Every structure is written in C-alpha cells, then in structure tokens.
Amino acid sequence: MASARYVYAILGCETSLPPGLRGFDDAVVSVVRWRALAAATSPLERGAPRPTAENLWRHEAIVEALRPQGPALPVRFGTVLADASAVADALAERYDVLAADLARLGDKVEFGLNVLWDPPITPGEDLAPGSGAALEAQGLGARYLRTQLAAYRREAAMRERAGALARELDGELSVHALERRCTLLPTPRLVVRAAYLLEPGRVPAFQDAFAQLRRAHPDLRFLLSGPWPPYSFVTPPEGGERSANSRQQHEASPHQPTDRSNVGTSSMSEHIVKKREQLS
Amino acid sequence: MSRSQTLVEAREVTLLDLVDRAVDHGVILAGDITIAVADIDLIYVGLQVLLASVERVQELRVERERTVAREVRDG
Numbered sequence: 001m002a003s004a005r006y007v008y009a010i011l012g013c014e015t016s017l018p019p020g021l022r023g024f025d026d027a028v029v030s031v032v033r034w035r036a037l038a039a040a041t042s043p044l045e046r047g048a049p050r051p052t053a054e055n056l057w058r059h060e061a062i063v064e065a066l067r068p069q070g071p072a073l074p075v076r077f078g079t080v081l082a083d084a085s086a087v088a089d090a091l092a093e094r095y096d097v098l099a100a101d102l103a104r105l106g107d108k109v110e111f112g113l114n115v116l117w118d119p120p121i122t123p124g125e126d127l128a129p130g131s132g133a134a135l136e137a138q139g140l141g142a143r144y145l146r147t148q149l150a151a152y153r154r155e156a157a158m159r160e161r162a163g164a165l166a167r168e169l170d171g172e173l174s175v176h177a178l179e180r181r182c183t184l185l186p187t188p189r190l191v192v193r194a195a196y197l198l199e200p201g202r203v204p205a206f207q208d209a210f211a212q213l214r215r216a217h218p219d220l221r222f223l224l225s226g227p228w229p230p231y232s233f234v235t236p237p238e239g240g241e242r243s244a245n246s247r248q249q250h251e252a253s254p255h256q257p258t259d260r261s262n263v264g265t266s267s268m269s270e271h272i273v274k275k276r277e278q279l280s
Numbered sequence: 281m282s283r284s285q286t287l288v289e290a291r292e293v294t295l296l297d298l299v300d301r302a303v304d305h306g307v308i309l310a311g312d313i314t315i316a317v318a319d320i321d322l323i324y325v326g327l328q329v330l331l332a333s334v335e336r337v338q339e340l341r342v343e344r345e346r347t348v349a350r351e352v353r354d355g
Contacts, residue, residue, distance in 0.1 A: 010307055039309075056298055076306035090309035098307065112297045225294050231301035237308050 003043035005087050007079045008062045009229075010098050011038045012106070015070035023062050024049050032084045034091035037098055039075075040066055041087055048080045063229050071106020073098065074229035097235050105233055108178065108197050111206065111226030115169065115192040117219070120161055159185060165220075166192045172213050176206040181232055191220070195232040203227060 006024055013033045021029040023042035031038040040062070049055040056077055063074045081087050091098065162185050169192060174180050177196040186193050198206055207224075214222045 007309060051303060053295055056295070056302055059302055060298055074302070074306045076308055077302040079307075079309055081309065087309075094309070101307070110301075112300065114297075223297075225297040228297070228301055231305040234305065234307050 003045065003083065005032070005041040005081050005084055006044050007075045007081060007087060008040045008059060009066050009075055010073040010102060011040055011066060012036060012070055012102065013038045018065050018069060021062065021065055024058065029062060032087040034088045035095065037091050037095065037102070039087050039091055044080060048078060051078065067229060071102050072229065073102055073105060073234055074231050094237065101234050105230040107200065108230050109200055109203065109227035110230045110232055111196045111198065111224060112228065113192065113194045113196065114190060114223040116189055116221040117191040119158060119188050162191045169213060170194065172209050173206065176202045176209055179233055197230055197233050
C-alpha cells in the first residue's frame with residue numbers, strides 16, 4: 001500500500017539530496033519529480049507529525065540540510081499528501097508559480113525582526129477637549145463620547161509614533177534587503193514585526209546595520225533571528241490561504257551585532273539550524 | 281543573566297520565529313495541511329506567553345541590576 005508523503009521542500013529536479021538524510025519516522029528522504037521541479041518527501045508510517053517544538057525543528061532541519069544542495073523553497077509545516085502521485089499532481093497544479101518562486105527565492109535567506117517598546121502613555125486630558133467644570137456640566141452621553149474620542153486619539157497618536165519609528169528602523173535595514181514584510185503594532189507591546197529577504201552575501205552588512213540601529217535605540221528591545229529559508233516570501237495560492245497580517249511597508253538598516261547566540265536543538269545537531277538571536 | 285540563561289531564552293524566542301514561519305508561511309500545496317486550527321491557536325497562545333515571559337526576564341534583570349547598584353552605592 002502506498003504511504004502518505006510528508007513534503008519538506010521544493011527543489012530543482014537536478015538537485016541531489018544529502019546522502020542518508022532522514023525525516024519523520026526516521027524515513028529516508030527522497031524526491032518526487034515533475035518536469036523541472038522536485039519535492040523532497042519522506043513516507044509517513046505513524047500519521048502526520050504533531051506541531052511540537054521537536055517536530056518543527058526537524059522539519060526546519062531537513063529544509064536547511066537541503067538548501068546547500070541547490071535552490072530550495074520551504075514547504076509549510078504539516079504538508080502531507082496521499083502518495084507520491086499526489087505530490088506530483090500538486091507540483092503540476094502550481095507548477096508555474098513554484099518554478100518562478102524557486103528561481104526568485106531558492107538561494108535567498110530571510111531574517112525576522114521583532115521590536116518591543118514601552119507603549120507611549122498619552123494623557124487623555126491633553127487630547128480630549130474640555131475639562132474640569134466643563135466636564136461636570138456635560139451629560140452622560142457627552143462624557144461617553146468624550147471618552148471615546150480620547151481613546152481614539154490616543155490610539156491614533158500611538159500608531160503615528162509607531163509608524164514613524166518603524167519607518168526609521170526600516171529605512172536603515174531595507175537598503176540591504178531585496179524585499180521585506182512589515183506589520184505595525186501586531187500587539188501593543190510589539191511595535192514592529194518584520195521579515196527581510198536578503199542575498200546571502202548581504203547578511204553581514206545587514207547584521208552590522210542592525211547592531212548599529214540597536215545601539216541607537218537603547219529604549220527598545222530587538223529580537224533578530226536568521227538566516228531562515230524564505231518562508232515569508234513565497235507566493236500564496238490564489239484565493240489567499242495566508243494569515244491576514246496587514247503588510248505595511250517601511251524601511252531600515254544598521255550595524256554590529258553584540259550578544260549573539262547560536263541557537264539550535266541539541267538533539268539534532270547535524271543538520272540543525274543555528275539561528276542567531278539578538279536580545280537587548 | 282548567565283550565558284546559559286541567555287541561550288535558553290534565545291532558543292525559545294527563536295522557536296517562536298520558527299513557528300511564525302514554518303506554520304504560518306511556506307509553500308502551500310493543494311489542500312493538504314493537516315494541522316488543525318486549534319493546534320495553531322495553541323502555538324500562538326504559547327507564543328504570547330513566552331513573549332510575556334521574555335519581557336518578565338528583562339524586567340527582573342533590570343531590577344537586579346538596580347539592586348546591585350544600590351548595594352554597591354550604600355556599601
């Protein structure tokens with residue numbers, strides 16, 4: 001009986017696999033080809049892997065082990081197809097998009113940036129018209145509307161400050177990047193979440209730019225991780241199955257990393273990803 | 281904060297970035313994702329908790345540094 005196939009990455013059909021590469025269930029990773037593309041897959045004996053930390057790292061480790069072999073696109077974690085024939089069908093179905101993405105992104109890397117701030121506290125009284133006796137004289141409805149207006153203005157002021165900060169950061173970093181995705185204020189504490197797509201050769205300059213930026217903003221906390229496979233930049237399917245992150249553009253760049261840690265999973269030292277995470 | 285603490289913290293935060301990429305992004309092949317929405321929600325709940333814990337660690341570090349500075353100053 002044909003086994004279900006877990007798919008790790010999309011490759012060029014000529015790309016060879018590292019010898020002995022094993023995926024989930026300790027199964028050998030092999031390719032399924034369709035025209036100029038190939039999918040790196042392994043048979044699943046025990047059902048789809050659960051989204052645990054260990055399994056996520058294993059997925060990532062396989063993708064990273066494939067990338068030195070040639071251009072590769074990371075497939076979303078949890079991708080399982082019925083059998084090898086279904087994998088070939090899936091390649092055929094999105095062939096043009098996948099081939100274009102492989103050419104555009106296959107040898108690129110991405111970095112993730114999260115910037116935390118202490119949200120500025122904007123006094124409501126300063127933003128809301130009227131105060132003191134005038135406030136007392138107002139009815140309940142008027143006071144409610146005043147409160148709403150003050151909250152709206154506080155929110156608008158915070159977004160404006162966040163936008164200005166994000167533009168400053170992005171202005172320094174994006175000069176080293178091919179593309180970027182930025183989300184402003186995904187949470188009140190997280191002022192910017194961004195992903196930058198880089199040529200591998202630009203990574204040192206990008207990291208230098210980041211370090212300089214961090215030094216210039218001791219009031220912020222920066223979390224930079226990478227290099228990652230370019231997960232965030234692949235073309236979503238038509239009809240959009242991506243998360244609905246609003247994507248706003250800004251730009252930035254700096255220089256010189258300081259407390260950099262190599263990070264990986266101890267149990268998967270061979271292929272395991274070593275991500276640099278800078279905490280300030 | 282010791283180096284080992286920093287490494288643990290960095291690895292966990294990096295895991296969050298991995299979740300953000302490998303679960304929420306990456307190539308999608310026709311109708312095949314097997315992770316339930318509830319699984320993803322759980323991952324993101326964990327992410328928020330961890331971010332909060334990272335912030336708390338930072339606050340504790342600042343508090344400790346202040347305490348040490350005060351002790352040094354006061355003899």
